[in-house]
Amino acid sequence: MNILVTGGAGYIGSHTVILLLQAGYRVIVYDNFCNASKESISRVKKIAGKEIITVEGDIRDKVQLRRLFSSHKIDAVIHFAGLKAVGESVEEPLRYYDNNVCGTVALCEVMAEHQCKSIIFSSSATVYGDPHTTPITEDFPTSATNPYGRSKLFIEEILRDLYVSDNTWKIVLLRYFNPVGAHPSGLIGEDPNGIPNNLMPFITQTAVGQRSCLSVFGDDYDTPDGTGVRDYIHVMDLANGHVKALVKLPEFNKVMTINLGTGTGYSVLDMVKAFEKASGREVPYCIAPRRAGDIAQCYADPGYAKEILGWEAGKGIDEMCADSWRWQEKNPNGYRK
Numbered sequence: 001m002n003i004l005v006t007g008g009a010g011y012i013g014s015h016t017v018i019l020l021l022q023a024g025y026r027v028i029v030y031d032n033f034c035n036a037s038k039e040s041i042s043r044v045k046k047i048a049g050k051e052i053i054t055v056e057g058d059i060r061d062k063v064q065l066r067r068l069f070s071s072h073k074i075d076a077v078i079h080f081a082g083l084k085a086v087g088e089s090v091e092e093p094l095r096y097y098d099n100n101v102c103g104t105v106a107l108c109e110v111m112a113e114h115q116c117k118s119i120i121f122s123s124s125a126t127v128y129g130d131p132h133t134t135p136i137t138e139d140f141p142t143s144a145t146n147p148y149g150r151s152k153l154f155i156e157e158i159l160r161d162l163y164v165s166d167n168t169w170k171i172v173l174l175r176y177f178n179p180v181g182a183h184p185s186g187l188i189g190e191d192p193n194g195i196p197n198n199l200m201p202f203i204t205q206t207a208v209g210q211r212s213c214l215s216v217f218g219d220d221y222d223t224p225d226g227t228g229v230r231d232y233i234h235v236m237d238l239a240n241g242h243v244k245a246l247v248k249l250p251e252f253n254k255v256m257t258i259n260l261g262t263g264t265g266y267s268v269l270d271m272v273k274a275f276e277k278a279s280g281r282e283v284p285y286c287i288a289p290r291r292a293g294d295i296a297q298c299y300a301d302p303g304y305a306k307e308i309l310g311w312e313a314g315k316g317i318d319e320m321c322a323d324s325w326r327w328q329e330k331n332p333n334g335y336r337k
């Protein structure tokens with residue numbers, strides 16, 4: 001089977017491509033490299049020992065997509081391509097809606113033209129807004145507090161409308177919790193541009209000496225140690241969830257919305273301690289004011305993923321930290337030489 005992976009050069013996409021290749025799928029990566037390096041593709045090929053067709057292009061470019069679908073028979077699409085920085089989305093909402101929403105519409109139009117109607121979409125736990133309780137099940141109310149989150153909600157709705165109009169589509173919406181970690185080889189990992197927004201890359205860059213100190217955003221939340229609690233999930237477990245969803249896709253006869261999380265919440269200070277243990281490095285931190293828009297705690301009920309996909313996360317916090325550290329230590333400047 002030929003799988004088109006949009007955004008396949010990025011963090012989650014590149015890890016997923018490895019598992020797809022290992023499972024025997026043929027992979028075509030389509031990426032405009034706006035937030036990725038071509039080096040990630042070279043390393044994925046090295047890890048998997050297999051070839052990947054890589055096409056540089058934008059999901060909004062229907063001419064190029066048509067050319068791609070005409071020259072390859074695509075059986076299903078795993079759609080990672082998108083912009084994901086919350087703060088940037090507040091400053092540049094139109095760019096986010098154009099890239100994420102218009103890009104997805106263009107992709108689906110071309111898919112439909114070529115009778116390719118199977119798609120797995122990268123949604124996010126951000127669509128739960130500030131949940132009234134935890135753990136979070138898929139039927140919780142959704143809301144968004146920023147354009148990035150709204151772009152995910154809009155796309156979910158658009159894909160549901162698409163299914164209503166034509167129920168031969170096979171659609172899975174995967175709502176990721178907080179991906180961390182890296183491939184155990186240390187060859188690929190998360191390589192954010194500029195100052196990281198997310199906790200784990202900030203921790204690893206502090207440990208490697210690129211940042212002087214981690215700011216812990218708030219210690220007065222209603223959580224066991226006052227710092228924010230999240231459901232961190234190893235990126236290899238997350239990647240595996242996509243392969244499981246792909247296998248089950250033909251059986252689905254409704255739009256499937258599925259949480260991918262571990263079901264366990266860890267605080268910011270839990271993560272700092274676990275990382276220090278795994279790396280043997282100290283992570284200097286100071287308590288800073290709460291970050292606007294942050295919620296106290298968020299973790300998944302992963303029961304539905306287990307029931308429907310036969311999937312559950314297998315890697316714990318120590319492995320997440322050890323693998324994040326291996327990647328950072330071997331590649332202090334990410335993919336840049």
Ligand code: NAD
Pocket residue numbers: 006007008009010011012013030031032033034035036057058059060079080081082083084099103122123124125176177178179
């Ligand atoms: P990433 O930025 O590493 O990967 C996204 C990839 O998409 C990049 O390679 C980028 O170059 C590409 N891309 C962006 N816009 C494109 C366009 N218009 N055309 C073609 N390629 C384009 O991000 P990631 O962390 O791997 O996230 C993958 C997906 O998962 C995104 O949709 C993101 O919103 C979603 N997600 C990520 C997280 C997270 O914390 N990392 C959490 C929930 C959901």
Ligand code: UDP
Pocket residue numbers: 178197198199200202214215216217218227228229230268291294
């Ligand atoms: N966080 C922090 N310092 C940072 C980055 C994040 O204290 O430099 C906290 C943040 O307040 C939240 C948790 O770490 O409680 C996870 O943040 P991240 O941005 O990684 O994920 P999200 O908030 O989107 O779930």
